[in-house]
Amino acid sequence: MATIYEVSKLAGVSLATVSRVLNKNTPVREETRLKVLAAVEKLGYQPNSVAQSLASNRSNSIGIVVPELNGPFFGTLLSDIENRFRQAGKHVIIAAGHSDEKLEKDSIAFLQSRNCDALILHVEAVSDDYLVELMQKKVRFVLINRFVAPLYDRCITLNNQHGGYLATRHILEHGHRHIGYISGPMWKHDADQRYKGHIRALTEFGLEPSEQRFYEGDYHEKSGETGARILLENDPSITALVCANDEMAAGALTAARELGRELPADLSIMGFDNVNFSHYTHPKLTTVNYPVGGMGEMAAQLILKRVYDQKVDAIQTVFEPRVIERCSVGPAPDEA
Amino acid sequence: MATIYEVSKLAGVSLATVSRVLNKNTPVREETRLKVLAAVEKLGYQPNSVAQSLASNRSNSIGIVVPELNGPFFGTLLSDIENRFRQAGKHVIIAAGHSDEKLEKDSIAFLQSRNCDALILHVEAVSDDYLVELMQKKVRFVLINRFVAPLYDRCITLNNQHGGYLATRHILEHGHRHIGYISGPMWKHDADQRYKGHIRALTEFGLEPSEQRFYEGDYHEKSGETGARILLENDPSITALVCANDEMAAGALTAARELGRELPADLSIMGFDNVNFSHYTHPKLTTVNYPVGGMGEMAAQLILKRVYDQKVDAIQTVFEPRVIERCSVGPAPDEA
DNA sequence: CTGTTAGCGCCTTCAA
DNA sequence: TTGAAGGCGCTAACAG
DSSP: OOOHHHHHHHHTSOHHHHHHHHHTOSOOOHHHHHHHHHHHHHHTOOOOHHHHHHHHSOOSEEEEEESOSSSHHHHHHHHHHHHHHHHTTOEEEEEEOTTOHHHHHHHHHHHHHTTOSEEEEOOSSSOHHHHHHHHHTTOOEEEESOOOGGGGGGEEEEOHHHHHHHHHHHHHHTTOOSEEEEEOOTTSHHHHHHHHHHHHHHHHTTOOOOGGGEEEOOSSHHHHHHHHHHHHHHOTTOOEEEESSHHHHHHHHHHHHHTTOOTTTTOEEEOSBOOTTTTTBSSOOBEEEOOHHHHHHHHHHHHHHHTTOOOOSOOOOEEOOEEEOOSSOOOOOOOO | OOOHHHHHHHHTSOHHHHHHHHHTOSOOOHHHHHHHHHHHHHHTOOOOHHHHHHHHSOOSEEEEEESOSSSHHHHHHHHHHHHHHHHTTOEEEEEEOTTOHHHHHHHHHHHHHTTOSEEEEOOSSSOHHHHHHHHHTTOOEEEESOOOGGGGGGEEEEOHHHHHHHHHHHHHHTTOOSEEEEEOOTTSHHHHHHHHHHHHHHHHTTOOOOGGGEEEOOSSHHHHHHHHHHHHHHOTTOOEEEESSHHHHHHHHHHHHHTTOOTTTTOEEEOSBOOTTTTTBSSOOBEEEOOHHHHHHHHHHHHHHHTTOOOOSOOOOEEOOEEEOOSSOOOOOOOO
């Protein structure tokens, strides 16, 4: 790896000059510029971004923390963020937080130690207070899928409660009155919000939430399968299952089929997120759209604007969910 | 952010001593050690890894290039690599190459400029020569899913040709003789290999490959749908479709259903990769297993061993595919 | 066992 | 418009 010093020698100029032509921030005589560029070319010089970062205290890189790297949801999120930044010549460093407080903090510390100019955080285990402290330490970051009041202007959120409400209302409007609910881990904000929305819809239709019809899953497929089986066996009158995400809905689909339920004739199933595989299922999953892509891009825009002072399109922080009708929800069967 | 200098002042020792206790590589008197640790604690000191990296020429980070960040395949790969390295206290920097030569090279350059200790590359567009040059420049890297002879000891590959062979043989063994093939982009090594395997199986059973029964897709769902439709309409005698990956198989499933084919009674469909959604489909997809997880972990092990001199389990570079029987393949229907 | 002192490769004043 | 020189925060000899 050639260094800036070798380039300067070859070009017969000072090292500062090379830096200038590369950073295009100070006028340089065209002739000198060409000499330098030629030397750069000849040596295949590539600035060492670690040194750049140390010297300038800027790294042109953005750190991202997500719970998992796999899974359709985060894949999409990461991909859209990366795309937006690549266009802007910024780079992205990714760390997985695994929904664990220590790992999330580690990841954040790691990204800070890498001199990231800003962070995008999809964290679930660290406390609100921790995040507020982070802000007070002047760390630049944007929160995704989480609202913390003192950080209101850097939270990109989905109206999860409304989503939960819409999902259940959709089911209710199809005439269902015996509705099971499979939630995510209730300590997670989004799971809690979605469930609240569910309750609100029930109440609006004059129904009581019942413990019998609630199962707390973990957002993974298997728990959807288990939950569906338990709910349907405990209460065979259930005609619809609302699931707090698509993975669990896919699991519920499997369980329902194994229990001999005809879909959607005997049983309707509703998902949430509209992840990319949700139309592979059979029947294709009716679900609530989570505009991950848009939200990731918006997080990127926010940073481009606030950290790099770039002009960007209007910023939007709250996104609205909407029902995607496909084939897994049908009218409630006539009462026997 | 406190610096090592402030820590040394507070602890009343030299800056070098602080470095020593932090890096635990030189003996330090217990008493001093504790003083330093106390200072570190009090200041909430966090070493600046950019500076560390510049000074030591080591970064404890590994760069990874994959074509896409989303998609079930790469998500799994990244996740497993990240896990393995996290255990070892190393960190991972990810870049997307988008199967584009320039972007792949950019990504590699970026990772090099970040002082990565090693790279894991899943690249498709750069030439073999480029990779060989990279080796000659002493860049440490491991290739995934690609075999380049001069780099034989740093290639972690799946025997794609054998996989293609197994897929088609599986179909042939079910009695099918009219078989359509939907390939990936033929310029990609794996697509080419899988197709070669297909041909080999056909030949072994005394069949001629026919252009009529070949469609070149792009590994995405839509092309599977299109391809299936075209093949089935051109040649209604086809009783089985072998697809070069699961996404396309999912698309083919959709097309087949829309064409009124009963699965697997009228038509069998075979996938490849066994990605995580392949059992969500209906019927559940019969496919060829690609042990992504194991391969990612192995790439990590290789680096841990060769770059960081760690002791690791035995290294394996070639992985073997195997058929995963599910429900989308059945016996060939009797000839009309 | 500990302190001193060069750098690592680059950016950025300050002068010229 | 250009060069010289001082760091950025840390590691790694080299002394002591």
